Amino acid sequence: MSEQPRVRTTEGAVQGLWRRGHAVFRGIPYARPPVGALRFAAPAPPHRWEGTRQATEFGPVVPLSLPIDVGPPQGTDWLTLNVGTPDPGAAGLPVLVWIPVGGYLSAASSDPMFDPAALAEAGVVVVTVNCRVGAEGFAFLDDAPPNRGFLDQIAALEWVQRNIAAFGGDPGRVTVAGVSAGAGSVAALLTMKAARGLFRRAMAHSVPGLHSTPALARQVTAAFADRLGVAAPTAAAWRDLDPWHLAAELTSFNAGLQAHRESWGRLTETGTALCPVVDGEVLPETPWPALTGARASGIELLVGHARDEFRLFSVMSGRRGTFTEQDAREALDLLAPQPDGARAYRAAFPQAGAEELVEAVYSDALFRMPSQQLAEANAAAGGTSYLFELCWTAPALGGALGACHSLDVPLAFGTLDSPVGVQLIGDEPTPEAVALSREFQEIWVRFVTTGDAGWAAYRPGGRLTRILDTESQTLPYPEEASRRIWEGHAPAPFDLP
Numbered sequence: 450m451s452e453q454p455r456v457r458t459t460e461g462a463v464q465g466l467w468r469r470g471h472a473v474f475r476g477i478p479y480a481r482p483p484v485g486a487l488r489f490a491a492p493a494p495p496h497r498w499e500g501t502r503q504a505t506e507f508g509p510v511v512p513l514s515l516p517i518d519v520g521p522p523q524g525t526d527w528l529t530l531n532v533g534t535p536d537p538g539a540a541g542l543p544v545l546v547w548i549p550v551g552g553y554l555s556a557a558s559s560d561p562m563f564d565p566a567a568l569a570e571a572g573v574v575v576v577t578v579n580c581r582v583g584a585e586g587f588a589f590l591d592d593a594p595p596n597r598g599f600l601d602q603i604a605a606l607e608w609v610q611r612n613i614a615a616f617g618g619d620p621g622r623v624t625v626a627g628v629s630a631g632a633g634s635v636a637a638l639l640t641m642k643a644a645r646g647l648f649r650r651a652m653a654h655s656v657p658g659l660h661s662t663p664a665l666a667r668q669v670t671a672a673f674a675d676r677l678g679v680a681a682p683t684a685a686a687w688r689d690l691d692p693w694h695l696a697a698e699l700t701s702f703n704a705g706l707q708a709h710r711e712s713w714g715r716l717t718e719t720g721t722a723l724c725p726v727v728d729g730e731v732l733p734e735t736p737w738p739a740l741t742g743a744r745a746s747g748i749e750l751l752v753g754h755a756r757d758e759f760r761l762f763s764v765m766s767g768r769r770g771t772f773t774e775q776d777a778r779e780a781l782d783l784l785a786p787q788p789d790g791a792r793a794y795r796a797a798f799p800q801a802g803a804e805e806l807v808e809a810v811y812s813d814a815l816f817r818m819p820s821q822q823l824a825e826a827n828a829a830a831g832g833t834s835y836l837f838e839l840c841w842t843a844p845a846l847g848g849a850l851g852a853c854h855s856l857d858v859p860l861a862f863g864t865l866d867s868p869v870g871v872q873l874i875g876d877e878p879t880p881e882a883v884a885l886s887r888e889f890q891e892i893w894v895r896f897v898t899t900g901d902a903g904w905a906a907y908r909p910g911g912r913l914t915r916i917l918d919t920e921s922q923t924l925p926y927p928e929e930a931s932r933r934i935w936e937g938h939a940p941a942p943f944d945l946p
Contacts, residue, residue: 747832
């Protein structure tokens with residue numbers, strides 16, 4: 450392995466590096482930089498190049514609309530991807546394409562949490578993708594295609610079909626995967642005609658029901674344009690705005706969403722003003738009715754959620770332990786299914802206090818029920834669904850985080866020493882954490898290789914679910930009380946009240 454690995458793609462040759470026994474290629478463009486005339490446009494095919502392109506550094510981070518410091522902008526070649534492969538000279542290896550989107554506001558494939566080393570060691574080719582998010586990817590502009598972030602993901606999957614065999618992967622055994630908004634992206638791809646044939650299997654962890662109608666999206670984007678001091682919500686009017694300034698303005702706009710509760714309803718509880726739009730063309734409809742109504746085909750799907758999805762957000766915001774009966778009443782009235790969901794929650798959880806009710810309805814509405822219902826809808830469409838719930842309590846902060854949102858990601862990637870892994874699991878992973886991480890990796894590797902997750906598939910009658918914990922077991926769906934409340938209430942796009 451003295452010579453660095455070199456691969457020829459359809460656009461040109463790339464040279465990566467050997468790392469921990471596998472080959473890594475970083476910052477490979479799958480589309481042209483979306484700037485200038487291409488800003489807010491559909492992704493354009495990448496330019497070809499002569500000679501050998503160095504692929505040892507991650508591409509620039511896309512503009513993020515989160516209150517975090519990612520350093521100064523490093524360039525505009527945002528639409529890049531990375532490949533980690535056990536052996537570029539191999540053939541027929543299973544491929545995992547990871548969409549690292551959070552809240553439709555961030556997409557940083559360079560995050561150490563997504564290090565492919567453990568999965569590559571197990572024989573999987575791992576592709577991680579940067580795509581547009583926030584205003585660049587999802588602002589509903591009159592003169593631009595909607596859902597540009599999804600169009601980027603499709604362009605990346607097309608690149609995989611063209612090129613992954615050169616890295617040892619099998620284009621016929623591609624699994625697309627993500628957590629949170631990445632899982633929402635996966636669910637959307639199931640329904641999109643342009644994505645058909647680009648992947649065989651899917652993994653979706655903590656699927657959100659986060660979509661807007663065109664009417665609401667148009668009003669929200671117009672309000673954001675007013676904040677920017679721009680005459681109109683159009684690409685022509687926004688094209689000269691600095692991308693990182695635009696992203697920062699969206700961060701501030703999102704922070705004040707609850708002031709618009711009367712006008713924009715449930716959307717204001719998500720912290721994401723500019724989310725995917727059910728526009729009828731790029732995204733024809735939400736995944737749940739599309740699958741249930743046989744307008745999308747079922748596939749092999751691994752889907753699941755954490756037991757305490759909302760806990761991460763309540764702890765990080767400092768609200769944990771402060772929720773009042775008024776908070777519970779407002780959360781139930783806004784988020785529980787209409788017309789009698791609030792009453793149903795109180796009847797189903799008669800001993801629950803305000804804190805428990807708030808956590809239950811937020812966890813259900815944002816992640817748990819969309820995930821469970823995606824498993825059911827995929828099975829109804831003729832696919833095979835494997836459902837899981839993570840019930841292992843994160844050790845950090847004395848266990849205050851519970852089995853929280855995103856805890857499954859460092860476990861599955863085996864990146865317990867990444868910053869997020871340390872934040873959730875601690876500096877010194879316990880033997881239980883290491884064992885559960887190994888179990889998650891085995892599930893992923895088995896699924897992307899064979900399409901079988903290793904336990905009984907989900908059926909509407911039995912609803913068997915893998916409970917992932919210190920001692921994992923397969924049981925009937927553990928959130929049955931919530932499932933009954935939400936039965937017949939698949940996530941609907943946010944709309945004007």
